[in-house]
Amino acid sequence: MMIDLEGAGPIAGLDYDDDHVLHAPSLRFAVAGNPFRSDGEDTRRLIPAVDATLALRGGAGGLPDVEALEINFVFSAGANMYFHLPPNKGGYIYRHEHAADITSAHLAAWLHFGARHVMGSFRLAVPTLSGPEMKDVPEDMKKPRVAELPAAARAETMSLSFGIARLAVPVAGTGAFHALGDLQLSRAHIEPGGADERNLSYMLSVTGCPRLRRLRLEYITGLAALRLDPAAATLEEVTLHYIGELSSLELDAPGLRQLRVNSCFRMVDDDATTRISAPNLELLACDTMCIPDRLLFFHGAGSVRRLEKISLWSHIYLAHCNAGAIWLLQNCTAADSLDIALSPAQMKEGLDNEETMSRVPQLDNITNLAIDVHPGRWHNLKATIADLITKCSRLEHLSIDIDSANDSCSKPRCFCNGKDVEKTSMEYLREATITGFHPSKYHQSLVQFIMAGAPALEKVTLELYVGKELHEDIPCDRGRWAPSVIKHSPKGPCTTVYQWTADKKREEEEGSDGLILSSIY
Numbered sequence: 001m002m003i004d005l006e007g008a009g010p011i012a013g014l015d016y017d018d019d020h021v022l023h024a025p026s027l028r029f030a031v032a033g034n035p036f037r038s039d040g041e042d043t044r045r046l047i048p049a050v051d052a053t054l055a056l057r058g059g060a061g062g063l064p065d066v067e068a069l070e071i072n073f074v075f076s077a078g079a080n081m082y083f084h085l086p087p088n089k090g091g092y093i094y095r096h097e098h099a100a101d102i103t104s105a106h107l108a109a110w111l112h113f114g115a116r117h118v119m120g121s122f123r124l125a126v127p128t129l130s131g132p133e134m135k136d137v138p139e140d141m142k143k144p145r146v147a148e149l150p151a152a153a154r155a156e157t158m159s160l161s162f163g164i165a166r167l168a169v170p171v172a173g174t175g176a177f178h179a180l181g182d183l184q185l186s187r188a189h190i191e192p193g194g195a196d197e198r199n200l201s202y203m204l205s206v207t208g209c210p211r212l213r214r215l216r217l218e219y220i221t222g223l224a225a226l227r228l229d230p231a232a233a234t235l236e237e238v239t240l241h242y243i244g245e246l247s248s249l250e251l252d253a254p255g256l257r258q259l260r261v262n263s264c265f266r267m268v269d270d271d272a273t274t275r276i277s278a279p280n281l282e283l284l285a286c287d288t289m290c291i292p293d294r295l296l297f298f299h300g301a302g303s304v305r306r307l308e309k310i311s312l313w314s315h316i317y318l319a320h321c322n323a324g325a326i327w328l329l330q331n332c333t334a335a336d337s338l339d340i341a342l343s344p345a346q347m348k349e350g351l352d353n354e355e356t357m358s359r360v361p362q363l364d365n366i367t368n369l370a371i372d373v374h375p376g377r378w379h380n381l382k383a384t385i386a387d388l389i390t391k392c393s394r395l396e397h398l399s400i401d402i403d404s405a406n407d408s409c410s411k412p413r414c415f416c417n418g419k420d421v422e423k424t425s426m427e428y429l430r431e432a433t434i435t436g437f438h439p440s441k442y443h444q445s446l447v448q449f450i451m452a453g454a455p456a457l458e459k460v461t462l463e464l465y466v467g468k469e470l471h472e473d474i475p476c477d478r479g480r481w482a483p484s485v486i487k488h489s490p491k492g493p494c495t496t497v498y499q500w501t502a503d504k505k506r507e508e509e510e511g512s513d514g515l516i517l518s519s520i521y
Contacts, residue, residue, distance in 0.1 A: 021056050026068040029053075031098075033077040040097035046073070047101055054113045065154075068121040071110055073102060074161070086244055088189045088221040089130045090164055096127035099163070104146045107165065114158075115150035119179075122153070125161040128187065147188060149203070152176035159184040164221065166190075169199040172208035180209050181234070184216040192224035192245060201227040210234075218242055224266075228253065229275075240264055247272040254278070256300075260285040262309055268324065270294070279303060284332065287311040287341060289324025304332040308339040312356050314384045322356050330361050337368040338392075342384065344376035357387035366392040367428070370399040373436075382446045389450075390424050398429060398450070402436035402443070402465075429454035435463040439470045451476050451500075460500040466493045479503050 029050050031043050050071055057063065073096070074080070080094045107126070114122040129145065145165035151172055156179050167188040177183075183204075190196050202208060204215060205228050212232045217223075218241035226246060228235075231253040238253070239260040240246065247266040251259075256278040265288055266272060272290040278300035285308035289295075310325050329338075369392055371385060378384075381402075389395065432450050437443055451457060451474075464470060473481040479502040487495045 021053050022060060022063055025064070025066065027053065027057070027066055028068070028070040030070060030072040031075060034075050034080065035094050035097070043073075043098045044101055047098065047106065051106070051109065054109065058113050058117055065119045066117050067119055069114055069118045070121075070123040072123065072125045073098060074125045074127050082187070082219070084219055084242055084244075085130070086221075088164060089128070090187065090219060091128050091130050099127040099129055102126050102145070102163075104165070107145060107147045107162070111148070111150055111160075114155065115153040118153075118155045120155065121157040121159075122155040123159045125159075126163040126165075128163040130164065154179055156180060157182040159186075161186045162188040164189055164219075167196060167200075167220075169196040169203060171199055172203040174207055175210055177203070177209045177212075179211065181211050181213045183209070183212065183214070184218075185220065186216075186218040188219075189221045190223050192222045197223060197225060201225070204228055204231070206230050206232040213237070215239070216241070221245065224248065226250070230254075231256070249273075250275045252277045254280065256281055258283040258285075260308075261289075262287050264288045268321065274298070276300060282306065283308065284328070285309045285339075286324075286328065289328060291323050292327040295324075295327065298331070301328070301331040302334055304335050306337040306339075307332055307335045309341060310338065311341045311343065312360075313343050314356055314378070322359070326356075326359050326361075329363065334365065335363075336365050338363065338366050339370040339372070340388070341372045341374060342388075343374040344378045357384060357391075360388065360391055362393065363391045364393050367394055367396045369395055369397070371401070373400065373402045375403045382442065382449060385446065386424055386449065389426065394428050395426055396428050396430050398432040400432075400434045402434065402438070423449070424453045426450070426454040427456060430456055430458045431461075432457065432459075433461040433463070437462045437464050437468070437470075439464065439468055444474050447474050448476075451478075458502050458504075462498045462500075463487065464496045464498070466495055469496060470498055474500075476500065 029046055031046065057066070074092065075094045075096065077094070080092050082090060082092055084090045107124075110124060114124065126145075145163065146168060147160075147162040147165040148168040148170065149160075151170040153176070158180060161184075164187050167190045169190070190200065200223070204212070204226075210232050211234050213234050214237040215235065216239040217226075218239070220243050222245055223243050224245045225248040226240070226243075227248075227250040228238075229250045229252045231251065233255050235253045235255055237258040238251065238256060240249075240262070241260070242263040244263070244265055246264045247269060249261070249267070254277070257280060259276075259278060259281060260283075261267065262285060267274070267288040267290045270291065271294070273294050273296055274290050275297045276299065277297065281300040281304050283306040284301075284304045287309040288311070307328060310328060312322055312325050369389070371388065373381065373385075385400065389398070429450075432454070434447065437447075447460065447462065451460060457478075462470065470484070479500055481498055481500050484496050484498050487497045489495070
């Protein structure tokens with residue numbers, strides 16, 4: 001059974017008979033994709049419809065369990081992005097006028113039904129009680145919600161988004177979530193250092209979730225410590241996103257393959273600690289790693305094959321800000337793919353400003369390098385990129401995403417003034433892609449530097465910054481530039497794309513296909 005305002009009339013789908021409610025294998029309640037497709041009263045009517053349906057289904061004995069239950073009161077359109085407001089607030093772009101009508105009692109009833117009657121997938125999402133949705137709402141209706149997790153559940157998959165409700169976590173018994181394989185818990189607040197925090201770790205460990213395979217925690221405010229010791233042997237993926245107060249992480253997961261720790265900003269504090277045992281780890285994405293002196297234990301760094309979202313400042317006066325990233329580059333020696341976020345210099349006059357690239361080790365196993373250039377006041381961007389490329393002696397694929405139009409620094413007394421970029425040998429490089437490209441002489445010189453040092457280069461793709469055009473080809477006598485093409489994006493503006501192909505590569509393509517493939521979109 002589906003009670004769904006999206007794709008139907010304003011109240012269509014709310015007229016149903018008891019037989020459908022009692023025997024439908026799946027129940028779905030969802031508001032429209034955006035608030036313009038239904039008015040507030042229509043959406044509010046869905047709240048008692050959920051209550052009535054679940055009460056009828058749960059109160060009758062001898063009925064089959066529900067295979068899938070979805071209760072979604074958040075507009076699903078892509079434009080309805082969530083924004084987090086530290087320390088414990090957040091909101092969506094669209095106004096959810098029905099937000100204040102959803103109370104703690106509703107959450108308790110829906111969670112109770114989901115825990116007892118759902119066997120397959122259970123998804124719950126409610127809007128926040130802050131931001132634009134609370135405009136004009138009476139003060140007595142702005143009370144914070146409380147969401148108490150069930151002490152046990154039968155579902156195999158759960159995705160619970162609580163709209164920054166205060167999270168209460170009871171003690172889970174052995175095997176309380178015996179079937180749970182995939183859990184996403186988001187947009188909740190937990191009191192740090194209390195019983196709820198400890199109970200959450202116990203619940204997520206092997207004792208409470210013996211078959212857990214994927215775990216995602218995001219936008220959980222207040223959570224300062226997470227300890228999965230041990231985690232289920234089946235656990236393969238862990239994602240911790242925007243757990244802003246997290247400063248202590250203990251993870252013993254022998255089957256873990258992928259670990260992502262992003263925007264957990266307190267992990268770089270002096271008192272943050274990490275203990276990780278993941279001997280089969282293959283992918284590590286981490287933009288906030290604690291200081292190596294506080295990294296108590298990391299078993300599994302040597303098995304990592306892909307490093308993602310490693311964050312580096314090009315120059316910095318506080319060396320410890322780069323220390324965690326440098327440690328990962330030094331110890332994940334088996335990695336052959338590196339995704340690095342490069343930020344411009346953070347300096348103070350009168351202090352020594354360390355050049356980061358001098359501390360980056362040789363990365364001889366890296367064959368795929370992606371560089372995300374963050375915006376800011378750059379100091380000789382080309383030199384910084386050149387230094388990084390030089391570390392990767394066996395590089396085959398290079399991708400650079402430039403989110404900055406600044407050329408080299410023009411300050412006469414700056415530390416970077418006058419630094420030359422020597423020609424670098426990139427003998428294995430076959431493909432290079434640059435997005436956000438500006439047709440300035442400085443950006444063009446970066447392309448020329450890459451092309452001149454890569455004798456095996458087969459293709460170069462330039463995706464220009466929105467609204468920019470390349471009025472003349474960048475010289476290279478080993479190949480030709482194809483006519484520009486327009487890249488269409490369903491979620492953004494169109495961009496102009498140019499592609500250079502080496503003569504040898506073009507001959508191979510002409511011989512095999514009988515034509516030149518000049519368009520990539």
